[in-house]
Amino acid sequence: MKFCTVKQYFDDENNNNVTNGIATTVIPLPNKHLKIKANNKEMEQYEQELLRNVMPQELTKLILAANYLNFKEALDFFCRTVANAIQNKSVDYVRKFFGLESDFEPGEEEKLCKEFAWSFEGVDED
Amino acid sequence: MANPKSNERGGSISFTDFPEDVQLCILSFLTPSEVSTFACTSKRFVSLCRNDAKLWFTMCHRRWGSMTQIRKWGNGKIAFRLLYKTLNEWENLIGFWRRSGPGNIGISSPPLVFFEWGPSFLTGSRISPSKNGTYSVLKSPFLWMTLSQEGQTVNFLDPDGRAEVLDCVGELDFSDNDLVPVNLSFMGKTHFVVEENMNFFAFSSSNFRRSSSSSNLRCDDETEDSIGGDSGSFSPSHSPGSLPDRLMSEMYQHFANRTSPGSGDKRRQRRKEKERQGKRKWESEHFVKIVNCSPTLTRPLQGLWKGIYDDMSLNFYLVVYEDNGGIICRRVGDSSERISSYGLVFWTSNATFIESPLSPEEKYLYDSHKNI
Numbered sequence: 001m002k003f004c005t006v007k008q009y010f011d012d013e014n015n016n017n018v019t020n021g022i023a024t025t026v027i028p029l030p031n032k033h034l035k036i037k038a039n040n041k042e043m044e045q046y047e048q049e050l051l052r053n054v055m056p057q058e059l060t061k062l063i064l065a066a067n068y069l070n071f072k073e074a075l076d077f078f079c080r081t082v083a084n085a086i087q088n089k090s091v092d093y094v095r096k097f098f099g100l101e102s103d104f105e106p107g108e109e110e111k112l113c114k115e116f117a118w119s120f121e122g123v124d125e126d
Numbered sequence: 127m128a129n130p131k132s133n134e135r136g137g138s139i140s141f142t143d144f145p146e147d148v149q150l151c152i153l154s155f156l157t158p159s160e161v162s163t164f165a166c167t168s169k170r171f172v173s174l175c176r177n178d179a180k181l182w183f184t185m186c187h188r189r190w191g192s193m194t195q196i197r198k199w200g201n202g203k204i205a206f207r208l209l210y211k212t213l214n215e216w217e218n219l220i221g222f223w224r225r226s227g228p229g230n231i232g233i234s235s236p237p238l239v240f241f242e243w244g245p246s247f248l249t250g251s252r253i254s255p256s257k258n259g260t261y262s263v264l265k266s267p268f269l270w271m272t273l274s275q276e277g278q279t280v281n282f283l284d285p286d287g288r289a290e291v292l293d294c295v296g297e298l299d300f301s302d303n304d305l306v307p308v309n310l311s312f313m314g315k316t317h318f319v320v321e322e323n324m325n326f327f328a329f330s331s332s333n334f335r336r337s338s339s340s341s342n343l344r345c346d347d348e349t350e351d352s353i354g355g356d357s358g359s360f361s362p363s364h365s366p367g368s369l370p371d372r373l374m375s376e377m378y379q380h381f382a383n384r385t386s387p388g389s390g391d392k393r394r395q396r397r398k399e400k401e402r403q404g405k406r407k408w409e410s411e412h413f414v415k416i417v418n419c420s421p422t423l424t425r426p427l428q429g430l431w432k433g434i435y436d437d438m439s440l441n442f443y444l445v446v447y448e449d450n451g452g453i454i455c456r457r458v459g460d461s462s463e464r465i466s467s468y469g470l471v472f473w474t475s476n477a478t479f480i481e482s483p484l485s486p487e488e489k490y491l492y493d494s495h496k497n498i
Contacts, residue, residue, distance in 0.1 A: 086163075094164055094167050101168070102167070
């Protein structure tokens, strides 16, 4: 189960992949989950609370930690958070969000956009 | 909000820090338009966004995995991106619809139809009251919609509604002359037309050789060119042309006279039929969606009901709350082009009636029972 990897982690003391701070956030999640499982809304609120105080770099670490621990629910949750942050946003916004530079030649980007054209609906104004 | 989190907090999430599986996990929560946006941010992510086997499969699975078996569609051979597009459109069919206008002559078919998910297809079933004096109903599947392993839309119906046809949709044999290939065209979200596809056999063998629009190949590497080009086509003869005159005048008449719930706004039309060859086995039928088919807390009478009325036989009734505060109950299958006292069971302007009013209403209240 999900606790197997966690146990492994504690057993393996030379573990650099997951710092303590992250561990204290990620590991209590399953317990909390079980407690609030019945009530989705509460879980959502708990999740919002958690994330309000998290810096982007921390979120990156959380994701990597959850991935390493093979903790699927937490991984899904954090990934969904990132996805929500770029929901309905424009290309430029997403670039800034991830710190990306455009490496397209001037007509290329347009061509690509056309290719995916059927999916361009309902994008926010920045 | 102009500034993404990164500027405010002096750091940004570096997408490339994540292993590919995590990247795909993040993207799998997005809608197709958001995935496209992401693809346009930088060249190196383009192939990631085209990853059909992982990304688009996960997107399909998240949305519909609990309702149908994603991997079974098209015998597991179609592109999941195509499947997403198809299911996104067809999902609107799930639920109750009623036929508007006359059905095919010579085929007695109840006007109430219900669409639901199958493992690798969608089924439309006719719902009719069973005649045994109880509240039970008969459900006869008569319309199937699926994708062939080449990615072609395959819809067909069985005018006689024999129920046993269907475990092996993939191996259907059209030489069984009773099955009629059809096209199902949406007109807005609450109206569709089913008409015989006279060109199905002509197109089915030669269609996917066309290089420009074969959007059904599934390959994960960068040389994939199948998604490009004709973005709108996954059916044999896609051409947003104009409707034949007969159908246009039918539609105009229909919208002019209709007073029943459900909007008729045509946001898009897709017509696939070309010339008619040979004799039609089946005349087109129009269906209108029954929106609001269940009661809510504020509208406890709303929805689709089974009821036993004066003639002691089971029928279906639709109760609708009007904007002016009235409640209308109408039998499903009565002509809905005009409100006539013939068709109504009761009409009241007092939406909070407490005492038992006239006898039809009384009977209705006593005998009402929710339809499943």
